[in-house]
Amino acid sequence: MRHIISLLMENEAGALSRVAGLFSARGYNIESLSVAPTEDPTLSRMTIVTSGSDAVIEQINKQLNKLIDVAMVMDLSEGEHLERELMLVKVRVEDGAREKLKHAADVAGGRIIDTTEHIYTIELTGSCAELDNFLENIGRNLILETVRTGASGIGCGERILKL
């Protein structure tokens, strides 16, 4: 099953490679990983999207907790949570398709942030699945380039991950 795991760790050189190394050394899946400092610059927050059996996910949580630099781990998918990913996608605009593309971006809640005569760059946030859908809808043959940040996740309401 797909799991989205959030963690807080020391914002130190090498901390990221400890997490990445753990996943590769133990053969765990890693679908995406995003990381940046929090409001407290000594801490980084990481969101990892992974998948595996219940036993594997349990080990992933335990192994992450075992890393000395990792302060807190939360499996967001164990409760209500929100998930967002940012995507920048550059598409080829064919004659007559301009309006259609604008409309598609509007409907998905995206913005066109750069245009040339034949190219639009669209910014879009949503769940990973929503972004996948958008790409499907506009047609893969028009896509010139996509950049995705990987999911960022946060618990709903009182579910807070803070030191």
Added chain:
Amino acid sequence: MELTGAEILIRCLQEEQVEHVFGYPGGAVLFIYDALFRQDKVKHVLVRHEQAAVHAADGYARSSDKVGVALVTSGPGLTNAVTGIATAYMDSTPMVIISGQVPTGAIGEDAFQEVDAVGITRPCVKHNFLVKNVKDIAPTIKKAFYLARSGRPGPVLVDIPKDVSNHKTTFTYPASVTIRSYHPAGNGDSAQIRHAVQMLLEAKRPMVYTGGGVVLSGASAQLIDLVRLLGAPCTNTLMGLGGFPASDKQFVGMLGMHGTYEANMAMQHCDVLLAIGARFDDRVIGNVEHFAQIPRKIIHIDIDPSSIAKRVKVDVPIVGELKPVLDELLSVLRGGKLTPNTTDMAAWWKQVNEWRATGGGMRYKNSSEIIKPQFVIETLHQVTGGDAFVASDVGQHQMWTAQYYKFDKPRRWINSGGLGTMGFGLPAAMGVQMVNPGATVACVTGEGSIQMNIQELSTCKQFRLPIKIVALNNGYLGMVRQWQEFFHGNRYSETYMNALPDFVKLAEAYGHVGMRIDKPADVEPALKEAFARKNDLVFMDFRTDPTENVFPMVPGGRGLSEIILAEEL
């Protein structure tokens, strides 16, 4: 007054009561060696290879309750140390390794003797640090020792660039340390502990299975009380030997691949299993599906949550430090009215004793013609009164020592279980002898393993370490040869040890005493003579039966009850 980073480092070691550092100098650690030279509290043991420095620090820690310390230079010094670090990591030895690094300005420039020490060691240390500022040396060393010895112990590496070791700052050693992202477990959950006691008292066929955690945490006394109260059979892993006295009636021997028949059968057939500081290794429970065929309830006590439910499902997990958890378990047991059901226990012991009556599958046929390796170990046990520190290398000789040297005390059996590192024995024995001066220290080895760190005979000479080397020389990489015999149609591919040196002359060349023993009748006199030489290192080259195999054996990937016993004799 301001001190250099190197001086601060040495002061930190003094603060940590470090008496011995095992190491090897080089360019990146010149300032550190200079600071060592200018004091006399911390003694340096100059090994002949960095791998040996780390194994020696490892043996030092395992045979005492101290943190082992090793010091190596950058680049090849560090890479040589990696095997030792990985060995310590697999067996959870508390250790601090200090490595030199190229100057901060040169890092990343492929500088002379530069390797990414933190990167290379990351997967085989509990934690590691690169110290970029002289002000960080003292707090980092404080953290390193704290991390190494607390929680599940392990090796911690501190990488210090050369310039940092020469920069100056004032020295204060932190009085205490907290790491906000690190909180090792302490007491266990009381409700879980009560639940466990209930389950154990209701068991018809209880079994206690303990491992290295008991030795590491010094919880033998509690374990002995607990096993007596429960009246259950007790088995130890290879790493747990000595944690429970081998001579006790309730001890059924080691379990696992080369464990006794009764230990493996009891493990397979018990209905409640109490696992204490052991990690259900693949060499211990064999095939996981086969192990799960007979349902049993499992209670697992371990300080590391990731050891629990890693390979088997656990019914009652208890995360905590063994001593307080066992103390609480004992007080609940003693405070309650229930006691184990005597009828059930009698029936269970009847069964266990029937398995035992097979001789545990640990028979061997002694000979008056050729030396049987098991006979050497039995005689070693007798000659040393069962009270020596025994460091071992890796192979058949290691298994025979585990089986036939009945360890009654913890921290006496020093071997590489998790990584299985040939070359561990001699340097580990050096560490054991350094921290236990005057104690009887034996190193059981093979003609293969000893050659992996034989240069340490020179260190032993320099530091007058009177280790007794018991080489079971079967002329083969015996453990591998055994697998080739059983599973690869007797094709002994590259396992014959050709062109062996004359070990007697070799020992003499290093300034030690050498003995060659060919006949069974000479085994006991040789051992007696060797151990009587209190101040000498004696290298005993026992020419043993090259065809002997280790029994019992649970072939890799098979179930515990699919055990192969020694041929009917």
